[in-house]
Amino acid sequence: MISVQVKSYSDLTKSELYDLLQLRSEVFVVEQDCVYQDIDYKDQKALHVLGFKGNKLVAYTRIFKPGDYFEVSSIGRVVVAKKERQYKYGYDIMKASIDAIKEYFNENLIKISAQCYLEHFYVNLGFKPIGQSYLEDDIPHIAMIRN
Template sequence: MMTTVVKTFEELTKQELYDLLQLRSAVFVVEQDCVYQDLDGKDTKALHVLGFKNDKIVAYTRIFGPGVYFEQASIGRVIVAKNERRHDYGNQIMKASIEAIKERFNETTIKISAQCYLNKFYTNLGFKAFGDTYLEDGIPHVSMIKA
């Protein structure tokens, strides 16, 4: 079973920060074989949604209020540890993130930049694709919105 916690950058412990950055690197850089600058200067402005199982971070997102990343509130760096993907943690961390945006920012309109192969996953959560696909760090993406 996974529990979720929402923290500001300042509230993260050093261990949590290390663990979430290690998880992001393991998936986005190593697994997806994508060389890119993950540490983009935006983590300090984000709220971090951490999914814990047995005191270990197994799922994660970062969320932003309107006007910080996009004009709308947004969710990014959506991740589930490779060995935990058979569970429903992707849905759980996204639902917790959507709820956190509602609670913290009083917003229901959310924009994401989604990897194209995850289109169905996000569509099932109420997001709709718009615009053309584009390459972000060499990976096909599409803009999606949930209103």
């Protein structure tokens, strides 16, 4: 089990910010071999959901209130360190993110832009695909909604 903290951008320590950017880069840029602009000036508006195993960041998402990313609340940058995925921390960090949207934004409707190969994972968390798949940073994605 991981311990989860939810923090605004201004509440992140320098070490936490460095760790979350490193984890995102490790997975989204290096592991997925995708050159894209991860640092997008949206972190300042987001709440950051940090999943720790001991004192090491192993899972992360960022969440947005309606209007800050999509027209409804959203979860993005869902990431789990490769060597920690066997423990199903993806489910833990997503459940914590869904709960944080309810707690901090009083919202139930959530939209995500999911990598297509993870569609089943998100369906297990109550999300439903909407529309057709599309390329985002040369990776197939699909929009999904949870209500």
